[in-house]
Amino acid sequence: LTATHSAGGLIPIPPLHSNRIFQYFLLFPLNRYFNIISIVFLINRSETPLIYRAVPSWFIRVEMIVQQLLENNNKCYWVPEFVQAKRFANWLTNARDWAVSRNRYWGTPIPIWASEDFSEVVCVGSVEELEQLSGVRVSDLHRENVDHITIPSCRGNGVLKRVSEVFDCWFESGSMPYAQSHYPFENKKVFETTFPADFIAEGVDQTRGWFYTLLVVSTALFNKPPYKNLIVNGLVLASNGQKMSKRLKNYPDPMNVVKDYGADALRLYLVNSPVVRAESLRFQEKGVKDVVKDVFLPWFNAYRFLIQNVLRLKQEEGISFVHTADFSPANTMDRWIISFTQSLVFFMKEEMAKYRLYYCGSSTGEIHRPVDKLVRPVQQETNQGAASRETETRCELPSDDVQQGELGKHECLDSMHTLFSVLYSMTRMLAPFTPFLTEHMFQNLRHLLPWELNDSNASLHYIMMPKPRPDLIDKEIERAVSLMQSVVETGRYIRDKVVVPIKFPLPEVVVIHRDPGSHDDLKKLENYILEISYAVAESLSSRYHAHASGTLLVLLDATPSQEMVDEGVAREVINKIQKLRKKAGLQPRDAVEVLYKVGGEGGGASLTRVIENHREYIETTTKGPVNPWTSTSDLSHKIVEEEQKMKGLADVMLHLWIIPKPESSSGTNSIPLVDPVPNGDGPIPVCRYVNLVLFLPPGPTLRPAGLLATLLLENPVGENILTLNQLKTEVCNLLKSYLNRDLHIWVVAGGNTEPVTSSCDLLSLHRQTCTSVRRSGPLPVDCGFPPTEPLTPFSKFVDVTLDNGRQATVMLENPKGVKIIAEKDAKIVAKQLF
Structure with missing residues (x-):
């Protein structure tokens, strides 16, 4: 009783201490003065009360082997170590006798036969022993097949019947190392050479589960640990810290996460998280x-x-x-x-x-x-x-x-x-x-x-x-580059702080370090530093912005000159060109030309001046000519165009076009337009094919309309037959287009032009010539539909015979005139593909 609680009051008892208090009540009969109220817990899933009922149980005397359990635990290597030294060791220290029986139907029958008054008890150790004691042939150990078996009493107590209980499933989990090898009845040598296990891995909650039951059973049987190394992981929780629950649906569908980001991303996210330190992770x-x-x-x-x-x-x-x-x-x-x-x-x-x-x-x-x-x-x-x-x-x-x-x-x-x-x-x-x-x-x-x-x-x-x-x-180089990276990262922090874009160069960075050797390390990388100056300022100018990181102090002069501002604008132009190239699906080796047009008043003239002054730098970086748009510029075969607003230049717009580069003298990257198509009686490949006139109106494609190409409908012969979607994908790959869903293929059939649909047999297009458009409805009259007579392939090819006798075809160019592989390498490529 306390000053705040009267004699008739109730004192709440925390569950953690309730067991000790109840044990105290058993020693001292104080219950005549108190009304003991049951502590009720709710079942997590159903939120209904969990009712405890005292029933007779079978126990393993764990308290007798606590010291051996602690000693065997110390023989193991745990990752992380604190789980072994604290959580698991504390659990073992306070271990109580283990109730291994359950009063239910399903489960492994406890192999104990006893008389009615339990004066005679027999624990059966094997099927063979049960057959000898009972005289009954045993082929199935499930409860319904052994409950009726009786054993004659050796003491004149009539017959012994099996007890009604089954094993706790955790006892079965603790017996796993022996059950999987059917030890000791079979595989004794295999078991003895592989036990204990090299390592096991489970969640931190298994310190009261599998880790514990394995150790108890192994210690009781052999007085040694059942494992050498343990990896313990934490638990993955919902984003709000609650346990993930199907009832609450407080987690994203794992399959949708895998579908959206891939299994690898999910794996790396989990492995690179607190879970690997046996801590909880709030999944995001x-x-x-x-x-x-x-x-x-x-x-x-x-x-x-x-x-x-x-x-x-x-x-x-x-x-x-x-x-x-x-x-x-x-x-x-x-x-x-x-x-x-x-x-x-x-x-x-x-x-x-x-x-x-x-x-x-x-x-x-x-x-x-x-x-x-x-x-x-x-x-x-x-x-x-x-x-x-x-x-x-x-x-x-x-x-x-x-x-x-x-x-x-x-x-x-x-x-x-x-x-x-x-x-x-x-x-x-x-x-x-x-x-x-x-x-x-x-x-x-x-x-x-x-x-x-x-x-x-x-x-x-x-x-x-x-x-x-x-x-x-080379640790010296690693140390030098690590220091340089620290300088760069600290400089970026200052840039963000004073709002200076990363693409804009700045006049000076001052590095101050306590260790003189660090300056020597930076000097080793002077090939990557524009200029090194040695000076000590009597007073730091207000133009410097400082930030410290550990023993490193970086001073950044964030006052750009006009020359550096211009270079920053040039970098911004490069960035916009590169992003447009990426949007069009261009590869570095694709030969294209960039046209630009600047819109705006005074700022427009400034941008034009920057582009002209830095044209060589821009062209070197983007690997292609950059020229101003004029009224005579030919945009009929443009690949992509976009108008973008320039940062830091008010009301200035930069309009960009990317067009195929005029044919070079080497011809390697040149893209031929459609020429008149002659009928051919030359050789044809062993694989069935279709000729294509790739016609697309201006849009986000790499190559212009009117290309000639040949696509194999199968390869090797009789294998990998194309579907319509795969045919469209191949056409888009040739055009570097990403608009598969809008692509339509047309063919002449019976004197009429008809679209190729999913119901068509694509093999019937063998030796035909089709065309492609990016719109549905009737075929446009301006597409220049090709002749309908069977033709030899537009693109060069070579047939190869594989080692297993299969025949295949390798295209040497596609589209026509664009070389993709040398003839001498065709068989090697075919082997790699098939």
């Missing part, structure tokens, strides 16, 4: 989306950049790129990215050997996970490494008269070897976490390796994880 769908945006897209862009330049090297120079592991890069950034990757390989190997998906930094106390260390390098290597190399070289394949500022073929190949090495290593390291994306990349990368393609390397998941190469690790 935005987090999965951010993985795609921040990790997958930069990573995939670096991969695509490599593949594009491999194809470009082959088409323009006739060089087949094959990676050699013993190359030695001379470029500082190449050496850094190789060293950084090898350090990461070493780190991953070390951490995975310790069953850790995270790493506790002893010096900073911060958490750095291996997966996070994988994710951040993807961003750093693609953004810092590949982007800087792309800006510096763009893997340029120059002619023999290499102009100043362009790299030769040797240095271009070095940069490609570097990028391949990084991508190949990262792909193998990330394979366990993102198996689908990495497998997709590997299927292209494997063709660039100096090995014979066979079943042993048919999949990335057949390949071993990379081994670290200490000879490629």
Whole structure:
């Protein structure tokens, strides 16, 4: 009783302490003075009261082996360690005898036979023993097949009957290691060599479940732990912190998340979260989306950049790129990215050997996970490494008269070897976490390796994880680049603070560091610094904006000169051109010309001046001519156009057109228009095909209307027969168009032009000529529909016979005049495809 509670009052008892209080009541008969009220809990799913009822039960005497349980727990290696030392150890210390029986029908029958007064009890240890004791043949151990079996009493107590209870399902889970091997009746040697398990993994809630039952059963039987290593994960909760519930529907449909972002993004989001530290995660769908945006897209862009330049090297120079592991890069950034990757390989190997998906930094106390260390390098290597190399070289394949500022073929190949090495290593390291994306990349990368393609390397998941190469690790360069990245990131923070766009150059950055060696590190990267000045200001000017990061202080002069403002505007123009190229589906090797028109008053003249003064810089970056629009400009074959507003220039509009580049002398990238189509009696491919006149009105396509092309309706013979949707997709690929849904194919049938529909047999189009339009309704009269007589293919081809006797066709050009593969490589390509 307290001063605030009278003799007739009630004192609420927390559930945590109720058991101790009730035990105290049993020792001291105080219940004559108190009315004990039952504590009622609600069932989570039904929200109905959970009623406790005292029933006789069978127990395992766990309290007798608590000390052995604690000792065996200390013999195991837990990840993370605090679960072992605190949560699980506390649970074991307070362990109580385990009620292993349940009063229900379904379940494993408890193998105990007893007399009515339980003066005689027999625990049966095997089917054979039960048959010997009962004289009954046993073929099924389910309850309905053993409950009727009786055992004659050895003490004259009549017959012994099986007790009515069944086992707690958790007792069965704890018996899993023995049941799966049918131990001790079979596989004794196999069990003894594989027990205890190397590692198991489960949620943190299993400290009261599977982890506990495994340890209790194993300790009681063998007095040793059933596992060597445990990985414990946390629980995934709803975004509001509640438990995910089908009744509440407080979580997004997992299949919709996978459909929208991919299984790999979901996997990496979960692995790179507090869950791997045995902590709870509030699931946010935005987090999965951010993985795609921040990790997958930069990573995939670096991969695509490599593949594009491999194809470009082959088409323009006739060089087949094959990676050699013993190359030695001379470029500082190449050496850094190789060293950084090898350090990461070493780190991953070390951490995975310790069953850790995270790493506790002893010096900073911060958490750095291996997966996070994988994710951040993807961003750093693609953004810092590949982007800087792309800006510096763009893997340029120059002619023999290499102009100043362009790299030769040797240095271009070095940069490609570097990028391949990084991508190949990262792909193998990330394979366990993102198996689908990495497998997709590997299927292209494997063709660039100096090995014979066979079943042993048919999949990335057949390949071993990379081994670290200490000879490629240079900690000095890593430290220097890391410091430079810190300077850049701190400078970006200041830019955001003073609202200066990232594309606008600034006059000066002052770096102040306590460690003199850090200045020496930065000096090693002076090739990437425009100018170094050595001066100490008596007083810092007000034009500097400062920000500190650790022991680093960065001062940024955010007062741009007119020259730097102009350069920033030029970068903005480049950005708009590149985005328009991307919107049109252009590839770096596609030869196009950009036309521009500036609208506006005074600001328009300023923008025109900037473009003219920086035209060489803009053309070098966008890899194509940039010319002003005039009234005589031919826009009949425009690929795409767009009018955009310029940032920082009021009422100034920049109108851009992208058109095919006029035919060059080399003819490699030239795109022929339709010529009169002669009837042909020449050879035809072994695979059935259809000729196409690709006619599209002006729109977002790479190539102009009126191209000639040939598409195979099957390949190899009798296999991979195209559907209408696949035919449309192939046409869009040829045109670099993304409007598949609006594409219509027409053919002449019976003297009339008819659309090709999904009900048509596409094989009936063999040797016919069709045309494509991007509108429904009657065929437009201005499309110049081709003749209807059967024709030989418009595009060059070669037939090949595969090793298994199948016949296939490889197109050497498509559309007509656009070479895609050399004839000598046709059989190799066919083998890779089929």
